[in-house]
Amino acid sequence: KNNKNIKYKCSNCGAETLKWMGRCPQCGEWNTLEEKIEVSAPKNIRISGAETISKAPVSLSKINLSNHNRIKLGLSEVDRPLGGGVVPGSVILWGGEPGIGKSTLILQICNAMAKTGNTVLYCSGEESEEQIKLRAERLNINEDACYIYSGGDLEAIINEANEIKPNMLVIDSIQTMYISDNDSPMGSPAQIRDCTAALVRFAKANNITVMIIGHVTKEGNLAGPRILEHMVDVVLYLEGDRSYQFRVLRTVKNRFGSTADSGLFVMEGKGLIGIQDPSTYLLRDRAEMVPGSIVMACMEGLRPILIEIQALTTHSVLAIPRRISSGYDYNRLVILLAVLEKRGHVMFSSDDVYLNVAGGFKVRETAADLAVALALVSMKKEKPIPSGLMALGEIGLTGEILPVSHIGIRLKEGIKMNFKQFILPSRNKNEVLSLEKSGKIGHGLDIHFVEKIT
Numbered sequence: 001k002n003n004k005n006i007k008y009k010c011s012n013c014g015a016e017t018l019k020w021m022g023r024c025p026q027c028g029e030w031n032t033l034e035e036k037i038e039v040s041a042p043k044n045i046r047i048s049g050a051e052t053i054s055k056a057p058v059s060l061s062k063i064n065l066s067n068h069n070r071i072k073l074g075l076s077e078v079d080r081p082l083g084g085g086v087v088p089g090s091v092i093l094w095g096g097e098p099g100i101g102k103s104t105l106i107l108q109i110c111n112a113m114a115k116t117g118n119t120v121l122y123c124s125g126e127e128s129e130e131q132i133k134l135r136a137e138r139l140n141i142n143e144d145a146c147y148i149y150s151g152g153d154l155e156a157i158i159n160e161a162n163e164i165k166p167n168m169l170v171i172d173s174i175q176t177m178y179i180s181d182n183d184s185p186m187g188s189p190a191q192i193r194d195c196t197a198a199l200v201r202f203a204k205a206n207n208i209t210v211m212i213i214g215h216v217t218k219e220g221n222l223a224g225p226r227i228l229e230h231m232v233d234v235v236l237y238l239e240g241d242r243s244y245q246f247r248v249l250r251t252v253k254n255r256f257g258s259t260a261d262s263g264l265f266v267m268e269g270k271g272l273i274g275i276q277d278p279s280t281y282l283l284r285d286r287a288e289m290v291p292g293s294i295v296m297a298c299m300e301g302l303r304p305i306l307i308e309i310q311a312l313t314t315h316s317v318l319a320i321p322r323r324i325s326s327g328y329d330y331n332r333l334v335i336l337l338a339v340l341e342k343r344g345h346v347m348f349s350s351d352d353v354y355l356n357v358a359g360g361f362k363v364r365e366t367a368a369d370l371a372v373a374l375a376l377v378s379m380k381k382e383k384p385i386p387s388g389l390m391a392l393g394e395i396g397l398t399g400e401i402l403p404v405s406h407i408g409i410r411l412k413e414g415i416k417m418n419f420k421q422f423i424l425p426s427r428n429k430n431e432v433l434s435l436e437k438s439g440k441i442g443h444g445l446d447i448h449f450v451e452k453i454t
């Protein structure tokens with residue numbers, strides 16, 4: 001029996017093993033290992049026209065920056081997270097949950113590119129030409145320089161791109177693309193990796209910008225364990241809650257700029273509309289003087305946004321009371337409840353607790369802790385918090401209120417939005433006083449500094 005040349009290959013991720021196993025040791029999928037006689041696995045599938053030109057080393061002082069002239073799209077909320085515009089020849093990955101608005105945003109970007117005199121080739125493996133046309137009609141887009149191609153065969157797409165020679169190639173989505181030489185199924189990590197590698201080579205060899213759309217799973221990973229992020233130049237995520245219209249475009253990685261800034265949008269009938277004043281938008285439906293509601297200023301990129309935090313507590317009939325959090329970290333909520341019980345002596349152990357951030361915004365900052373705690377206590381005690389009050393602060397396990405960053409920017413936004421009372425960490429006091437002294441924020445604000453939860 002000679003099984004020297006027999007290997008087992010996972011049809012999901014492409015990993016190879018010498019023995020058959022029920023579960024792939026790499027990706028953890030069951031029953032995906034298939035017998036494979038031929039050993040040599042195509043690691044770097046080459047597509048004609050997608051090769052990188054080989055080059056000799058160049059002295060740093062001689063490198064020309066001319067092809068780093070960014071194309072400004074004129075969509076400020078897209079230009080902003082990109083670091084000022086699109087760098088020609090760059091590969092940009094747009095991630096987001098299905099249905100969040102990626103195709104819509106990309107079509108708007110195609111329109112902006114075409115309007116600045118660039119040719120665009122939009123390839124979709126998800127929708128037909130007619131479906132894309134319907135969306136374009138809704139968005140009022142009708143450009144000659146925008147070519148639409150429906151299909152998922154990457155080799156055919158690259159051939160078309162070599163014909164048309166667009167300035168920008170769009171792939172919607174990478175999960176629907178395939179290289180026919182590669183025997184892994186469409187959407188598998190192996191296909192996604194090889195397709196992306198071919199697209200990166202194509203972009204670099206031809207100095208064509210490639211925009212790749214990728215769906216992320218519920219856990220927030222780009223399907224195919226983040227395998228794409230390191231291959232591309234820029235990674236952006238379009239985030240939001242599908243039941244709300246508010247969207248944030250965040251930069252996760254940018255080889256041509258910082259990742260500090262983000263774009264803010266509202267999903268409307270005519271596509272994603274950038275918003276300049278998110279605080280007004282997010283606070284527009286706020287009810288006055290209701291127990292359990294409070295406002296805090298959250299940093300989104302370089303901008304402050306005022307958000308409303310809402311808490312609801314009810315007597316629980318369950319053995320293990322319910323805790324539900326939307327827009328705020330669940331584990332953080334559980335910790336805060338424990339801190340409030342132990343240090344603040346407010347009991348929640350027989351209550352169901354629900355926490356919500358209004359408008360579908362997702363808070364990632366610990367600076368929201370104090371506001372969450374106050375909302376919970378306000379609800380529990382049925383005492384409303386004055387509607388012109390804002391609170392900022394992180395809460396430690398000891399009940400200590402820790403300082404927050406960018407206090408000046410946050411305060412200014414609050415003052416601009418007519419907030420009159422502020423509860424801030426004692427450890428931010430010196431900074432706030434010097435800001436007041438230097439006239440950076442108004443004088444005589446009603447500020448209450450707090451040290452710990454008691």
Ligand code: TYD
Pocket residue numbers: 096097098099100101102103104105135138139267268269270271272
């Ligand atoms: P889509 O861009 O198809 O999402 P993705 O490509 O991320 O899967 O958009 C999905 C939703 O957006 C769809 O349910 C309808 C809605 N939508 C609008 O609200 N306004 C619009 O102008 C368009 C085109 C879509």
Ligand code: MG
Pocket residue numbers: 102103104126172
């Ligand atoms: Mg889509």
